[in-house]
Amino acid sequence: MWTGPPGSAATAPPLGPPPAGSNVKTEVLIGLSVAGIVLSLASLFIFLYFNNNNRGKRRRRPWKHNVVVSPEAYQPAASSPSYEQLSGSKSWFTYDELAGITGGFAAANVIGEGGFGAGGDGERRRVAVKQLKVGGGQGEKEFRAEVDIISRIHHRHLVTLVGYCVTQNHRLLVYEFVSNKTLEHHLHGRGLPVMDWHKRMKIAIGAARGLTYLHEDCHPRIIHRDIKSANILIDDGFEAKVADFGLAKLTNDSLTHISTRVMGTFGYMAPEYASSGKLTDRSDVFSFGVVLLELITGRKPVDASQPLGEESLVEWARVLLADALETDDFGEVADPALEGRFSTPEMRRMVGAAAACVRHSAAKRPRMVQVWRSLDVEDDEGGPPDLTNGVKVGQSMAYDSRQYSADIELFRRMAVFDDGDDGDDHLAVAEDDGGGGGGGGVAAGSRAHTYS
Numbered sequence: 112m113w114t115g116p117p118g119s120a121a122t123a124p125p126l127g128p129p130p131a132g133s134n135v136k137t138e139v140l141i142g143l144s145v146a147g148i149v150l151s152l153a154s155l156f157i158f159l160y161f162n163n164n165n166r167g168k169r170r171r172r173p174w175k176h177n178v179v180v181s182p183e184a185y186q187p188a189a190s191s192p193s194y195e196q197l198s199g200s201k202s203w204f205t206y207d208e209l210a211g212i213t214g215g216f217a218a219a220n221v222i223g224e225g226g227f228g229a230g231g232d233g234e235r236r237r238v239a240v241k242q243l244k245v246g247g248g249q250g251e252k253e254f255r256a257e258v259d260i261i262s263r264i265h266h267r268h269l270v271t272l273v274g275y276c277v278t279q280n281h282r283l284l285v286y287e288f289v290s291n292k293t294l295e296h297h298l299h300g301r302g303l304p305v306m307d308w309h310k311r312m313k314i315a316i317g318a319a320r321g322l323t324y325l326h327e328d329c330h331p332r333i334i335h336r337d338i339k340s341a342n343i344l345i346d347d348g349f350e351a352k353v354a355d356f357g358l359a360k361l362t363n364d365s366l367t368h369i370s371t372r373v374m375g376t377f378g379y380m381a382p383e384y385a386s387s388g389k390l391t392d393r394s395d396v397f398s399f400g401v402v403l404l405e406l407i408t409g410r411k412p413v414d415a416s417q418p419l420g421e422e423s424l425v426e427w428a429r430v431l432l433a434d435a436l437e438t439d440d441f442g443e444v445a446d447p448a449l450e451g452r453f454s455t456p457e458m459r460r461m462v463g464a465a466a467a468c469v470r471h472s473a474a475k476r477p478r479m480v481q482v483w484r485s486l487d488v489e490d491d492e493g494g495p496p497d498l499t500n501g502v503k504v505g506q507s508m509a510y511d512s513r514q515y516s517a518d519i520e521l522f523r524r525m526a527v528f529d530d531g532d533d534g535d536d537h538l539a540v541a542e543d544d545g546g547g548g549g550g551g552g553v554a555a556g557s558r559a560h561t562y563s
Contacts, residue, residue, distance in 0.1 A: 202259075202262050202273070202274040202275065203274060203275065203276070204274050204275070204276045204283075204285065205276065206276055206278055206281055206283070208276075209240050209276055209283055209285070212238065212240065213240050216240075216242075238273055238285050238286065238287065238288055239285070239286045239287070239288055239289075240283055240284070240285055240286075241283065241284045241285075241286060242281070242282070242283050243282040243283065243284065244282075251277055254277060254282065255277060258272070258275045258277075258284070260331075261333075261356075262274065262275070264324075264325075264329060264333075266320075266321055266324045267317075267320075267350070267352075268317045268318065268320045268321030268324070268350070268351055268352055268353060269321045269324065269325070269352060269353050269356065270286055270287060270289060270344055270352045270353065270354040270355075271286065271287040272284060272285070272286060273285040273286060273287055286354075289344040289345070289346055289352055289354075290346055290347050291344070291345040291346055291347050291349070292344070292345060293340065293341050293342070293343060293344055293345065294314055294318075294340040294341075294343040294344075294345060294351065294402070294405075294406075295339070295340035295341040295343075296341075297345060298340060298405055298406070298409060299340075299411055305448045305449065307449075307452070308449060308452060308453035308454060308457070308458075310349045311406040312454070312457050312461065312486070313349055313350070313351075314343065314345065314349060314350075314351040314406070315351075315402075315403060315406055315461060315486055316483070316486050316487045317350050317351035317352075318343050318351040318353055318399070318402065319399065319479065319482050319483035319486055319487070320483055320487075321351065321352065321353040322335065322338070322353060322395060322399060322479045322483075323479045323480045323482075323483045325353075325356055325395075325479075326392045326395070326478070326479045326480070327478075327479070327480050332392070333356055334390055334391065334392055334394070334395055335353070335355075335356045335395050335398075336390055336394075336395070337355055337376060337379075337398075338353075338379060338395050338398035338399050338401075338402060339376045339378075339379045339398065339401075339402065339412075340402050340405050341376075342354045342355045343402065376412075377412075377413060378401065378411070378412025378413035378423070378424070379397075379398040379401045379402075379412055380394075380397075380398070381393070381394040381397035381398065381473065382397075382471060383473050391473060392478070392479065393473040393474070393476045393478075394473065395479065396468050396476045396477065396478070396479055396482065397468055397469055397470075397473070397476060399468055399479070399482065400425075400464070400465050400466075400467070400468025400469040400476075401424065401425060401468075401469065403461055403464055403465035403468065404424050404425065404428050404465050404469070405424070406461065407428075407444060407445060407446065407458070407461055407462060407465060408424065408428060408444060408445070408446055409446030409447070409448055409449075410424050410427075410446075411424065412424045412425075425469050428444060428465075429466075429469070431443050431444045432444060432462055432465065432466040433466065435462055436459070436462060436463060436466065439455070439459065441453075441455065441458045441459070441462060444462065445458065460485055460486055460488070461486060463485065463498060464477075464482050464485045464486055464498060467482070467485075467498035467499070468482060477498045481498060482498070485498055
């Protein structure tokens with residue numbers, strides 16, 4: 112605005128035409144400014160969207176299977192649940208709570224992988240967290256009901272299920288911490304001290320007690336379906352604890368068998384399972400008999416490097432068991448690493464129990480409680496029960512030999528296909544630098560060794 116002298120009226124200069132193109136420039140500037148703001152907001156929105164999405168994916172990313180490293184000490188955050196909560200009445204956990212215990216499921220805390228998934232070690236909390244595969248055909252309601260039943264099972268020779276977590280994308284189990292790895296590790300690990308006979312007998316009796324509890328004292332009773340030396344954990348006192356029964360199918364007393372896909376590890380499967388797919392408590396008995404044979408002989412259940420016809424531990428040992436019991440000479444069947452250092456009466460009992468457990472006919476096998484009492488004579492003042500059941504050792508009166516031959520041929524083909532260079536399955540434990548950790552419901556490793 113232009114102004115004149117004080118007191119005079121202000122006069123404006125005559126208006127001329129606006130500069131050429133000025134309106135066009137203004138509109139262009141305004142348009143560019145608006146477009147810039149819109150693009151900035153859009154970019155910010157896209158960034159926030161994908162950043163949150165990627166963080167969600169990282170949270171849901173499954174643990175890598177078949178990769179096992181030694182556990183390292185982890186100090187949980189103050190907001191993590193206390194040990195008293197984990198070992199007390201609390202049984203349900205949020206995913207964030209378990210992530211806190213395991214350091215966000217860090218690779219450094221992964222200690223093993225069982226038949227049902229990888230495990231994370233909450234080392235400071237003395238628990239083992241095990242992740243299951245989601246979408247295994249079991250609904251959330253069924254899963255919760257099964258876990259609720261199993262979490263009530265407590266026995267000194269069974270690994271205790273402390274709690275669980277179930278969400279749309281995760282199913283995790285929290286087990287008690289067991290410190291001394293597995294029976295499979297101690298029997299077949301390279302460069303380890305020889306397990307003496309006293310420990311072998313102690314483990315056999317303890318595992319038999321645990322399985323007897325599942326079969327006889329649980330209602331509904333539980334068929335394990337995957338008895339093997341890798342599922343028998345050992346504590347520092349070499350007490351046995353049977354693991355991974357936690358997700359075995361529960362059966363009502365009115366049911367006689369479970370028909371399902373083959374769940375057991377090859378080499379431990381009862382012969383009738385290969386042909387019919389039926390599982391009963393006597394199938395568990397057969398598998399436990401194979402474990403007893405491992406304790407007796409030191410051999411693995413399947414060894415493809417053996418001569419044709421001797422790959423199967425059961426078939427190789429069957430005749431030797433009969434001869435040993437007849438002559439009372441156990442030198443041929445006993446683990447050479449023992450160098451004859453074993454109790455003959457105890458060896459006789461274990462050989463007799465193993466021979467009865469691995470009979471061809473399921474109907475002629477003893478019950479688990481009979482096997483336990485035959486091993487632990489102190490718990491049966493009348494002496495060990497008779498396990499012959501009218502059957503001579505090494506024979507079975509109620510089995511189709513032609514069908515058995517077919518089953519063995521199937522086993523041989525599976526052995527050639529499945530057995531690796533070391534005869535073990537698929538997990539490798541990395542070297543432990545001694546920085547901490549131990550074992551758990553999933554066993555931890557401390558030296559280079561493969562185990563299933």
